[in-house]
Each structure stands twice: as C-alpha cells, then as structure tokens.
Amino acid sequence: xxxxxxxxxxxxxxxxxxxxxxxxxxxxxxxxxxxxxxxxxxxxxxxxxxxxxxxxxxxxxxxxxxxxxxxxxxxxxxxxxxxxxxxxxxxxxxxxxxxxxxxxxxxxxxxxxxxxxxxxxxxxxxxxxxxxxxxxxxxxxxx
Amino acid sequence: xxxxxxxxxxxxxxxxxxxxxxxxxxxxxxxxxxxxxxxxxxxxxxxxxxxxxxxxxxxxxxxxxxxxxxxxxxxxxxxxxxxxxxxxx
Numbered sequence: 001x002x003x004x005x006x007x008x009x010x011x012x013x014x015x016x017x018x019x020x021x022x023x024x025x026x027x028x029x030x031x032x033x034x035x036x037x038x039x040x041x042x043x044x045x046x047x048x049x050x051x052x053x054x055x056x057x058x059x060x061x062x063x064x065x066x067x068x069x070x071x072x073x074x075x076x077x078x079x080x081x082x083x084x085x086x087x088x089x090x091x092x093x094x095x096x097x098x099x100x101x102x103x104x105x106x107x108x109x110x111x112x113x114x115x116x117x118x119x120x121x122x123x124x125x126x127x128x129x130x131x132x133x134x135x136x137x138x139x140x141x142x143x
Numbered sequence: 144x145x146x147x148x149x150x151x152x153x154x155x156x157x158x159x160x161x162x163x164x165x166x167x168x169x170x171x172x173x174x175x176x177x178x179x180x181x182x183x184x185x186x187x188x189x190x191x192x193x194x195x196x197x198x199x200x201x202x203x204x205x206x207x208x209x210x211x212x213x214x215x216x217x218x219x220x221x222x223x224x225x226x227x228x229x230x231x232x
Contacts, residue, residue, distance in 0.1 A: 006182050009166040016162070018169065018178060063162040065171040065178070091160065093173055116173050 016062035024052070024083070025072040029101050032124070039072040049079040056087050066093030066116070075102040081110065088116050097122065148217050148224070152232040153202075154194035159228050161190065170228045177226050185212075186219055193229060 027042035028035070047055065059067065067087060074080055075098050087094050093116035100121040103111070111117060155161065158174040161181075168187040170179045181187050189199075189206045196202040199220055203213055223229045 006166055006180070012165065014169070015164055018171075063160065065160060065162075065169075065173075091173075093176075118176075 017064055019066045019068060020059065020064060021068040021070065022055075023070050023072060024074045024080075025077050027076045028071060028073040028099075029076065030073070030099055034124075037070070037072065042072075042076075049082065052079070052083050053086050056083070056090060056092060059087075059092055060090040064092060066095060069094060069096035071097075073099055073101070075107075081107075084114070084117065088114055093117070095120065148221055149200040149203075149213065150198050152197055153199050153220065153224070153229050154232050155190060156227055156230050161187065163187065170223075172226070172228055175227055177228070179223065179226055179228050186216070189216065189220075190223075190229065194232070 023037055025042060025046050026037060026039045027046075028039040031040035069084075074096055077083070084094050084096070095118040097120045103121075111119060155170075156172060156174070159170050159172050162169045162171070167181040167183050168190075170181055170190075171177070172179075181190060185206065185208060189202050189208065192206060193199070193202050196205060199217070200213070203216055208216060220229060224231070
C-alpha cells in the first residue's frame, strides 16, 4: 500500500482507539495550582468500582491496547489495585501518573510484579520543601 | 537483511496483540511497547499463520502469495523481526 492510500484510509479513523486517557478520580492529597485538571476534591459523579470495570470490559472488547490513568491522584481510590489488576488481567496495559505519596515498600513490590504497567511519578521540586504553587492538603513535604 | 529469512520458522511474539483495521492491522507489543502498522491485508494473513508453518516461505505459499511478491514480504517480515513483533521459533 502506498503512503498516500494509507493516509486516505486513516482519514476514516481506526476501528478503535489505540489508547485512552482516563482521569479515574479528581480526588488528590495535594492541591497544586499548576494541576491540569484542577484536582483536589473528589467528584461525586466519579465511576463506582463496578462501573469502572464495565468500562474496562468494553475497552477489552474493543482491543484497546493500553490506558493512561491519571487524576487526581489515582492511588487515592481504595479500588486502585483492583482496577489496575482487572485491566492488566484483561490484556489492557496501564500507564499511570501518580505523585507517589501512597507508594510504600509493599505497594512498590506489588506494582513491580505486574506486567504491562508503567508508572510516571511527578517531581515538582528539587528538595523536600513544597513548591510555592503546591499546597499539600495533609501538610506533607512537596513533590 | 537477515539471510535466508524465507527458510526460517517464525511466529508472532507471544506478547504481541494483532488488531484488525480497515487498512490491515495494528500490532502492539506489550513488552517493548512498540506499535506497528501492518499496512496490507495479505501481511496480516501471513502473520496470523506464521506459527503454523515450518518457514516463512511455507506460510507465504499457504496464504496464496504470488512468488514475485515474496521479496517484499521478506523485507517486511525482516523489519517486524527487528521490532520483535515476530520472532524466530
């Protein structure tokens, strides 16, 4: 197939997305001024565990290759691991963004043991002092 | 190009998902995270049966690909070998 005809075909779109970006929650332990999604407070309309799993099942049926999970701080959700494992278990890779505040040794091991999982941790400063535009809701050190 | 690719036994990498598309298929490698476009339905057909055949040549023949087109397929599969979408068995 020539480049031109591939371009023409792609104009009609793919059968399904290659990946999706999903803000799983707007709840966050930090309330950074620079936050792209103005996170901090949980949105009462956020999906329940069952609803989120149904979305993942649809993405599996569409053969979406991976999802980018953000927020908010996705690890705030109590069902975070349940959803990530449901996704990976169904062949949907996960890349997620986190401020890292909730990753302890046990969770780090659990994350490291999963295939098809990429983690992006934000670093907004070079020392322990909170950056000027970051307001840790819990009084913790900054990112 | 690798020598004698036609005679070698190939298979889709087990960590690769192949998703049909109007132009052919998308191949995503969950290990190295590469996304590759297979831009012809014949390439997809051959890729899907690679593991059932003792060689690339056998897979091409079984898929009804004209011998005059084999060099272009050999080149394409060599490229897929490089990105680990397919591998040697």
